[in-house]
Amino acid sequence: MTRDQLGHMTLLSSCFPESVHKSRVHSTMDDIEDLQSVSGEEDNDEAALVGGEAPGRALPAICDPGHLLHRLVVLVFMCFLGFGSYFCYDNPAALQLQVTQDMKLNTAQFMQLYAWYSWPNVVLCFLGGFLIDRVFGIRLGTIIFSLFVCVGQVIFAVGALVNRFWVMEIGRFVFGIGGESLAVAQNTYAVNWFKGKELNLVFGLQLSMARLGSTVNMNIMGWVYTKVSDIVGSTGYTTLGASLMLAGTTCLFSLLCALVLGFLDKRAERILQKDQGNTGEVIKLTDVKDFPLPLWLLFIICVGYYVAIFPFIGLGQVFFIEKFNFTPAEARAVNSIVYIISAPASPLLGFMVDKIGRNIVWVITAVITTLCAHMMLAFTFWNPWIAMSLLGVSYSLLACALWPMVAFVVPEHQLGTAYGFMQSIQNLGLALIAMAAGAILDSRGYLVLEVFFCSCICVALIAVVVLYFVNHHRRGDLNLSAAARAKLLKESTPDAE
Known part of the structure; x- marks a missing residue:
């Protein structure tokens, strides 16, 4: 979505x-x-x-x-x-x-x-x-x-x-x-x-x-x-x-x-x-060639993560019916828990990330939690409400921590292009993975499909770990605390402003 x-x-x-x-x-x-x-x-x-x-x-x-x-x-x-x-x-x-x-x-x-x-x-x-x-x-x-x-x-x-x-x-x-x-x-x-x-x-x-x-x-x-x-x-x-x-x-x-x-x-x-x-928003496609490495890593995280969320929800109802013997009503309820949790959690988690900072750490936490949730759904018969609740919290947390980081790595005049490109490749990934997920499910079943989703999350995890070390090596501000970022912003703001 x-x-x-x-x-x-x-x-x-x-x-x-x-x-x-x-x-x-x-x-x-x-x-x-x-x-x-x-x-x-x-x-x-x-x-x-x-x-x-x-x-x-x-x-x-x-x-x-x-x-x-x-x-x-x-x-x-x-x-x-x-x-x-x-x-x-x-x-x-x-x-x-x-x-x-x-x-x-x-x-x-x-x-x-x-x-x-x-x-x-x-x-x-x-x-x-x-x-x-x-x-x-x-x-x-x-x-x-x-x-x-x-x-x-x-x-x-x-x-x-x-x-x-x-x-x-x-x-x-x-x-x-x-x-x-x-x-x-x-x-x-x-x-x-x-x-x-x-x-x-x-x-x-x-x-x-x-x-x-x-x-x-x-x-x-x-x-x-x-x-x-x-x-x-x-x-x-x-x-x-x-x-x-x-x-x-x-x-x-x-x-x-x-x-x-x-x-x-x-x-x-x-x-x-x-x-x-x-x-x-000012869109200039020529700005793409000037995008730094951290921004491309953010793109990979975005695509690798969301393709394991929305296509799964699209196929979730039958999954919960077949694997956990839920009724259709129960399957729809557990499939919607990601959205139910996201409604109140998104503004609260956004406020928390604003106050604490450390965006990369929160993204790593969200990606690992999501991977654990998918592995629980794939390899265990534990009550799926546990895994889906974890998925709802981690989904909300990642969005609050990931998307603001684009503004930290590109100048103001490239923001419109960066966000537009990020959403564009996200939609491209969702379209392709939606078709791939349907084909995998028809030919191999839900277990292989869940392994496929886990592999997508692993791609996102590798990208965010690389981002952490690239940011550390370049002394970037993606993982600064809120206080350190506020101090940096104050020092870089002219007195006239």
């Missing part, structure tokens, strides 16, 4: 605002001053009337874009903006048995549904921010990407209704075009409306809501399928299509949030006389 890493990536914008995102958002006091100046000038009477107040009169707190109460209302819509996308992304995982049986698919074909989501994002990771900044603007861009998500889910459901798997694949491709770019738009809105300590909290809340969407999907879609089959009177591709169409209502809800956010942002722009927010 590559999309939720955008949330982790932008968490450091609150800690390194000048090196990650050049936000145009005003502080609360500046907003109030702007609002007062607007309400005091006759030329801007129309702007004051937008808030429903007469010229020269103060706006109510809930209608005042510069007031915390109004921004909390905006935050609610901001958090739900990506709910539908995250809910529907793992529809195949939540209905793995039903999809494979009703559409008569093998595992390799089933995993194509995840591969087709990732393929467009090999390119769109570079283009999403550009389209928001230079072409559509944040408001129109968010609505367009939300429409792509809605249309993609509808095509996906229609493909099941008419029993045409290739139509379902097209739907996932269209869905992928909107999914990743919508996450970029969501983060841009956050930077535009919040800053400082608020921004850190906002990104944590957005990430928690995203994980909530994935968790609800995992635990409710099986029940939805059962209820639809009771109404239809039988199971089959018609029931599957109807269930996926019902899941698409969450995308419509997110589209409604995009429309409301567009209205509120346009209104705030008129009242506060501010510009639209930008992603702040």
